[in-house]
Amino acid sequence: MKISHYFELEEQVTGGIHESVHHQRKILDQLDLRYTTEPTLDADVFHCNLMGPRSVWYAKRARSRGIPVVTHTHVTAEDFGDSFRFTNALAKPLKPYLEWAYGLADALVCPSTYNRRLIESYTDTDATTTVISNGVDREKLAGFESLAAEYRERYDLEPPVVFLVGHVIKRKGLETFVELARRRPDIDFAWFGPLDLSLKGRETTRLIEESPENCTFTGYIDDIRGAYAAGDIFCFPTYEENEGIALLEAMTAGKPVLVRDIETFSWLEDGEDCLKVATSGAEVEVEGESESKSKSDIDAFEEALERLTDPDLRRRLGSNAARRSEQFSLDAVANRYQSLYEEVA
Numbered sequence: 001m002k003i004s005h006y007f008e009l010e011e012q013v014t015g016g017i018h019e020s021v022h023h024q025r026k027i028l029d030q031l032d033l034r035y036t037t038e039p040t041l042d043a044d045v046f047h048c049n050l051m052g053p054r055s056v057w058y059a060k061r062a063r064s065r066g067i068p069v070v071t072h073t074h075v076t077a078e079d080f081g082d083s084f085r086f087t088n089a090l091a092k093p094l095k096p097y098l099e100w101a102y103g104l105a106d107a108l109v110c111p112s113t114y115n116r117r118l119i120e121s122y123t124d125t126d127a128t129t130t131v132i133s134n135g136v137d138r139e140k141l142a143g144f145e146s147l148a149a150e151y152r153e154r155y156d157l158e159p160p161v162v163f164l165v166g167h168v169i170k171r172k173g174l175e176t177f178v179e180l181a182r183r184r185p186d187i188d189f190a191w192f193g194p195l196d197l198s199l200k201g202r203e204t205t206r207l208i209e210e211s212p213e214n215c216t217f218t219g220y221i222d223d224i225r226g227a228y229a230a231g232d233i234f235c236f237p238t239y240e241e242n243e244g245i246a247l248l249e250a251m252t253a254g255k256p257v258l259v260r261d262i263e264t265f266s267w268l269e270d271g272e273d274c275l276k277v278a279t280s281g282a283e284v285e286v287e288g289e290s291e292s293k294s295k296s297d298i299d300a301f302e303e304a305l306e307r308l309t310d311p312d313l314r315r316r317l318g319s320n321a322a323r324r325s326e327q328f329s330l331d332a333v334a335n336r337y338q339s340l341y342e343e344v345a
Contacts (some may be wrong), residue, residue, distance in 0.1 A: 001033060001034065001044045001341060002034045002036070002042070002043045002045075003028065003034065003036075003043055003046075003047055003341065004035070004036055004039055004040045004041075004042075004043035004045070004046045004047065004058075005021075005024065005025060005028065005036070005047050005049075006038070006039040006046070006047065006048045006049065006055060007021045007037070007048075007049045007050060008039075008050045008051075008052040008055045009050060009052060010037075013050065014167070014194065015166065015167050015194075016074070016166070016243075016244075016245050017049065017050065017074045017075075019134070019245050020049070020134040020135075020245065021049050022137070023134060023135045023136075023137055023330055024049075024337070026137065026330060027135075027330055027333070027334045027337055030330070030334055031334055031338055033338075039054060039055070039058045040058075041061060041062055041065060041067060044067070044068075044345045045067070045068050045069075045070055045341055045344060045345055046058060046062040046067050046068070046069050046070070047069075047070040047072075048070075048071050048072070049071075049074060050072075050074065050075065051075070051098065051101035051104075055101075056101055056104065059071070059101075059104040060104060063104065063106070068345060069104060069105045069106050070105065070106065070107045070109060070340065070341075071101075071104070071107070071109070072109045072111075073102060073108050073110050073111070073115055073116075073119045073242075074111070074242065075094075076115065076118050076119070076242065077094045077095035077098065078118060078240050079240050079241070079242050095122055098122075102119065102127070103125040103127070105125070106127055106128070106344055107127055107129075107130060107340060107343075107344050108125075108128070109132050109340070110129055110131050110132070111131070111132070111134045111242050111243040112133070112243045112264060113131055113267075114242070114264045114266070115242045115243065115264075116129050116131050117263075130336070132336045132337065133243060133248075133328050133333050134243050134245050134248075135248070135328050135330045135332070135333045136245065136248035136249055136251075136252050136328045136329060137330055138252055138330070140224070140225075140249075141225055141228060141249060141252055141253055143225065144225035144226075144228045144253060146229070147223065147225055147229035147230070148230060151221075151226035151227070151229055151230035154226075155190055155216050155218055155230065156188075156216075157188045157190055157216070157230055158188050159188075159232050160187065160232035160233055160309065160311075160314070161187075161188050161189070161190055161230055161232045162180070162181075162184075162187055162189045162231070162235045162305065163189070163190045163192060163230065163231030163232070163233070163234060163235070164177060164190075164191045164192070164234065164235055164236060164246070165191075165192045165193055165224065165227045165228070165234075165246040165249065165250070166192075166193045166246045167193050167194050168191055168193055168204070168208065168217060169204065170203065170204050170207075171238060171240055172236070172237070172239075172241075173236070173238050173239060173260065174204060174207050174208075175207055176237035176260075176297060176298060176301055177189065177191065177215075177235060178207050178208075178210075178211045180298065180301055180302060180305060181211065181212050181214050181215035182211075182212045182215075183302055184214075184305065185212060185214050187214065187305075187309075188214050188216070189214055189215045189216065189235075190215075190217075190218060190227075190230065190231065191215075191216070191217050191218065192218045192224070192226075192227035192230075192231075193218070193219075193220070194219065194220045195208070195218075195219040195220070224249075228249065228250060228253040228255065231250075232255065232314065233257075233305070233308050233314065234246075234247070234250035234251075234257040234258065235257075235258045235301075235305070236258065236260070237258075237260045237277070237301060238259075238260060238262070239262065240262070240264075241264045242264070243264065244264065244265075247259070247265075248325055248328050250321075251273070251321035251322060251324060251325035252322060252325040254318040254319060254321065255318050256274070256275070256308055256313070256314045256317035256318045256321065257274045257317070258274070258275050258277065258301070258304055259274055259275075259276055259277070260276070260277055261276040261277060261278040261279070272317075272320055273317060273321045273324045274317065274321065275304045275307065275308065275317065277300045277301050277304050278300065279296070279297035279300055279301075
C-alpha cells in the first residue's frame with residue numbers, strides 16, 4: 001500500500017494542525033507504511049489534512065479514478081472564529097465550503113467525538129466518520145524536567161507558575177487568562193507560544209499590551225519542553241477546541257490542568273484528572289449583561305485556581321492526568337490508522 005499523505009500549506013500552517021500531521025507521519029513510519037508527502041494520484045490512498053484548492057483538485061480526481069480519499073477534519077467554522085485577524089468574517093462562509101469539501105472524502109478522520117458531532121451536523125456526505133485522537137508524542141517531552149531552572153530564569157518565573165502553550169488567540173480564553181493574572185499579582189502567569197501581533201485583531205492586541213506585569217507572553221520558544229518544565233498549573237480556558245494537543249502534552253508531563261467545562265473536554269473527570277470550571281461562555285464585549293457574565297466566569301476560574309495552590313492537590317491531579325494520557329500515546333492510536341487505511345483501500 002502506498003499513501004499520498006498531503007498537507008497543503010505545510011510551510012505556512014503551524015500550531016495543532018502541523019503537530020497532528022507530524023504525529024501521523026511518525027505513526028506511518030512506525031507502521032512501516034509507504035507514503036509520500038507530495039500530492040499524487042500514483043497511490044492507493046489520498047490522505048489530505050487541509051482542504052485547500054490544491055487538495056480539492058486532487059481529491060476530485062482521485063475519486064474519479066477510484067482512489068479512496070481520506071480527509072482530516074482539523075478545521076471547523078466554530079474553531080476558526082476568534083483566532084486571527086479577519087477569521088470571524090470568514091467563519092460564516094467557511095461552513096458551506098467545508099460541507100462541500102469534506103463531502104469529497106470517502107472517509108473523514110475526526111480528532112474527537114465532539115469534532116465528529118460538529119462535522120456530521122453540517123456535512124451531508126456518505127463518508128464514514130472515524131474518531132482518531134491527534135495523540136501525544138511522549139518522546140518529544142522526554143527529559144523536560146531538566147529545563148525547569150533554565151526556563152524559569154529566562155522568563156523570571158517563580159513557582160507555582162500558571163501557564164498555557166499554543167498560539168496566543170482570543171478563542172483560547174486570552175481575556176480570562178489575563179484577568180486571572182490581574183487578580184492574582186502574587187502568582188506568575190506565562191503563555192508560551194507564537195506572538196505575531198500583525199496577525200491579531202485589535203482586541204487581542206490590546207489584551208496582550210495591557211496585561212499586568214506578572215503575565216508573560218514568551219513568543220515562540222525553541223524547545224517546547226521548556227514550557228512544561230517551567231509551568232506548574234496548565235490553565236486552558238478555551239471556548240472552542242477540536243481536541244487540544246497542548247492539553248494532552250501537559251497531562252503527559254504530569255501537570256494539573258484547569259479547563260473550561262465545554263463539550264470537547266467531556267472525557268475528562270472533574271476532581272480526578274483535572275478541575276473543570278462551568279461558565280457562561282461569554283467574553284466581555286459591551287457593558288451590561290455579557291460583562292457581568294464574564295466577571296462571574298473569572299470568579300469561577302479564580303476559585304478553582306485558589307484550590308490549585310494546594311501542592312497536594314496539584315500532585316494528585318497531575319499524577320492522575322499522566323496516567324490518563326497514556327491512552328493517547330502514538331503507540332495507542334497507531335492501529336486505528338492501520339485499520340482505517342486497510343478498510344478504505
